[in-house]
Amino acid sequence: MRMSIPRLVVPDSNATPATRVRYLPVVGLLLLAACGTATEGGVRTLHGVALPHPIPRPSFVLRDTRGERYDFRARTAGQLTLFFFGYTHCPDVCPVHLANIEAGLERLPYTDRQRIRVVFVTTDPARDTPTVIRQWLDAFDPAFIGLSGTEAEVDTLQTRLGLGAAIRSPATAGGSYTVGHATQVFAFEADDSARVVYPFGTRQADWVHDLPLLLHRPLSR
Amino acid sequence: MQWWCSAQGTRWTWEWRPYPGVWLLMLLIAVTYYRLTHGASAAHRHQTAAGWCGIVCLWLALDWPLGALAAGYLASAHAVQFLLIAMIAAPLLLVGIRPSAPRTIPTAGMGAALLGVATHPVMAAVFFNVVTITTHVTGVVDTLMVSQWGAFAIDALWLLSALCFWWPTIVPVPVRPRFHTLWQILYLFLGTLFHTAIAMVMLITDLPLYRVYELAPPMTGLSSLEDLHIAGGIMELAGAGIMLGIITWRFFRWANRLERDDRRTLSLPAR
Secondary structure (H helix, E strand, O other): OOOOOOOOOOOOEEEEEEEHHHHHHHHHHHHOOOOOOOOOEEEEEEEOOEEEEEEEEEEEEEEEOOOEEHHHHHOOOEEEEEEEEEEEOOOHHHHHHHHHHHHHHHOOOHHHHHHHHHHEEEOEEEEEEEEHOOOOOOOOOOOOOOEEEEHHHHHHHHHHHHHHHHEEOOOOOOOOOOEOOOOEEEEEOOOOEEEEEEEEOHHOOOOOHHHHHHHHOOOOO | OOOOOOOOOOOOOOOOOOHHHHHHHHHHHHHHHHHHHHOOOOHHHHHHHHHHHHHHHHHHOOOOOOHHHHHHOOOHHHHHHHHHHHHHHHHHHHOOOOOOOOHHHHOOHHHHHHHHHHOHHHHHHHHHHHHHHOOOOHHHHHHHHOHHHHHHHHHHHHHHHHHHHHHHHHOOOOOOOOOOOOHHHHHHHHHHHHHHHHHHHHOOOOOOOOOHHHHOOOOOOOHHHHHHHHHHHHHHHHHHHHHHHHHHHHHHHHHHHHHHHHHHOOOOOOO
């Protein structure tokens, strides 16, 4: 379901007046066929949800799936980074998010795909050991980065990003529990700011549409 | 408690769930079918049994687990459900009422007039294909499947349109003397072309079509796109298989009848 919050507008820098006239019939046909691609006066809008103000790329250090320190800001600086919180026992949001992101990445050229980082931080460090996270992420893409920390570290990080801390439900008789967590994916762009987030409900078609735009659009610093 | 299967967005479990609306509908259909077929001769017991098989197929299609899976988890289950309702249950039900139709189906009055219009081959084919196409449009599926009334509407339309579609080729009332077997075969073939086209779209798409299945809690190792491709394959292969099987059977039955008539006319011994 599309959010009704104002979309982020991306200028179409490749179109010149001469180009527009020459390719008008083709563009017309494509516009008739295109569904979900909002184009107004040559400007394409992202399908993500615009943030009221940019959020700077956070600086924090957690452990990756090899157990080594991972300085998030240093390791992802200047790169388009899709960042979100979740846990491997999540029944719905997390696997769907990752599967759809992976489907969007698959459609990018190899060189573009190499320029994007997907970083997942677990909100369930009790069950999500580095090995568990690695096995779970590998089912989607071995290049996805998984980070873990203490509950306090992760809760603090969520709060810094304007999210509520994860809420762990009481354990059932079998010992299982769920973790309520924020579901949006932050897109930190090359200028180390996030201007758009992707809530649960973001579809593969949305990622296919937005990832190239996020990667190539000019940013004002 | 839900009364009809619809998409809930919750994690799938194999724990049985009751859907009383399905049971009520099946009871209504079973009682109606019994009243229509009660008194049929022993010679038609196979056809009556076929009708009861159709009722069982319909129940399997609508109730847990298939109904629930089709409503909110798997496009492939949705395709199986469509085939069970439209291609198997509906014609079997009509086969069951066929022997008693001249006795129980009204041939005069408003009911007969409405039946005549609804089961006219052109009207029935249009109705069936419009329903098939409309109920597979992405916006319609995503809007209706998330509510019980919406999911019920889709299932009911499938059954109703399929009954209308199959009626002129199975039930002898209303009488249509010009709609002989070869026309019926052509009607069946052409009447399912749109369904085949929908299946092709599902097979070749490179992005999931339906939000309700794309965002459903995963329950198999399949991606939503793989599941959709399987749905298209089921509709294409199984649907075509069922239809071609019926067409083939109808053609050879007609050819055998022609040969018997020829032999009788020419006073030739029977084979």
